[in-house]
Amino acid sequence: MATYFVSQGHDEIPRWQEAFPDARLIRPEDLKARLVRGDCVWVMADAPEWPEQVGELQRRGAAVGVMTYSPATAEAFQALESGARAYVHALSPPELLRQARLVILNQGIWVPPELMARVVGGVFHALGGSPRDRDEALAPLTERERAVALAVVEGYSNKEVARRLDITERTVKAHLGAVFRKLGVRDRMQLVLRLTSVPETALGVGRGS
């Protein structure tokens, strides 16, 4: 089992070398000759054709991860759809990169926690999973918590929500705290990202670098 790193050259700060001292930088054409099933391949999302590369490597039995210097949900989706099983920031700490490699070598999917909220649900949706929509995520909430959560997702501030529901801002915070806890998000931003479905632009975009 070997680990390779594919990039269009200009690798700025080879942080991955720290994580994978045994890995080697290789050009796509050279990789084709020596790739064996079970190898781990990291592909930089800096070339226009990286999704195709990922797809081919995956089909040939490699565990493929995509690295980027500017993580985005859209790109994460593209990566996962292309066959990658990991999507990480190129400057992630070595421990994190090793963790990701371990995961994908064991048939797992790995994305940064920040993107997780968007990806779960979105992927299952794309794969024909249940029509899961926000109602499902809101199920564990009480009536009041749901009302607050929905208002927040609409973009209202705590103060506005308070006015709207005719309660104190303090109470809004209380409900919201419960919402965060129950849904496992850290703040209202993550809540929005969680309850807002994946934008259609997230799938099939090819905005190269």
Add this chain to the structure above:
Amino acid sequence: MATYFVSQGHDEIPRWQEAFPDARLIRPEDLKARLVRGDCVWVMADAPEWPEQVGELQRRGAAVGVMTYSPATAEAFQALESGARAYVHALSPPELLRQARLVILNQGIWVPPELMARVVGGVFHALGGSPRDRDEALAPLTERERAVALAVVEGYSNKEVARRLDITERTVKAHLGAVFRKLGVRDRMQLVLRLTSVPETALGVGRGS
């Protein structure tokens, strides 16, 4: 030109009466008999078939507005798609309601400022407009501002964005301030709602009240 108000009865706090003293509450079946082109009709989004009602009224030449006690983007879209040209909170101040009526009577579209961010872009897309996506909205931004904006939309905090772009949190705020100004949004939440495309669940849902 008359103003009507259509509701399934139980109108709790008839705020609209303050705004439109000349308006009259009317049942849908009675309205059919006396509606003339140019009339203004307000429909409460409290009945399961309100979108159909709106559609019919609009086809018959009325300026239709939808009122709700719990504004939501999805419902706003449904309203606008059905043919309504206004979507307002039922407890909006009278001045605001009159403003809305004035607008729709003059072939305008009116939605609350809070929903505006979602609606612009989304509506025209839904109605078969240009394939406008987030890139278009990001056009007026500089390279750096774009990077910051995209990171924020991904859910990162200012501190995280700063680390990611290797700049000071202060600088992030500076760029972000410019982004808010250029895109006309008030804070990061509105930015997310603006740049996040309309959820697919927002279109064609019939989840009645």
Add this chain to the structure above:
DNA sequence: GGCAACATTGGACCGAAGGACATGGCATCC
């Protein structure tokens, strides 16, 4: 009755977010 869950609010606390005002280094254009 007691217990549990829910809704509501209070106060205090602290970090995040955003604006105001100002500075400096680079580019490019006239």
Add this chain to the structure above:
DNA sequence: GGATGCCATGTCCTTCGGTCCAATGTTGCC
């Protein structure tokens, strides 16, 4: 050489967002 625009940063200040530790009243269930 200005003028302009972008990038980066600084300080100060205000507001907002979130959490912790409480307390009260309700409802429904065993």
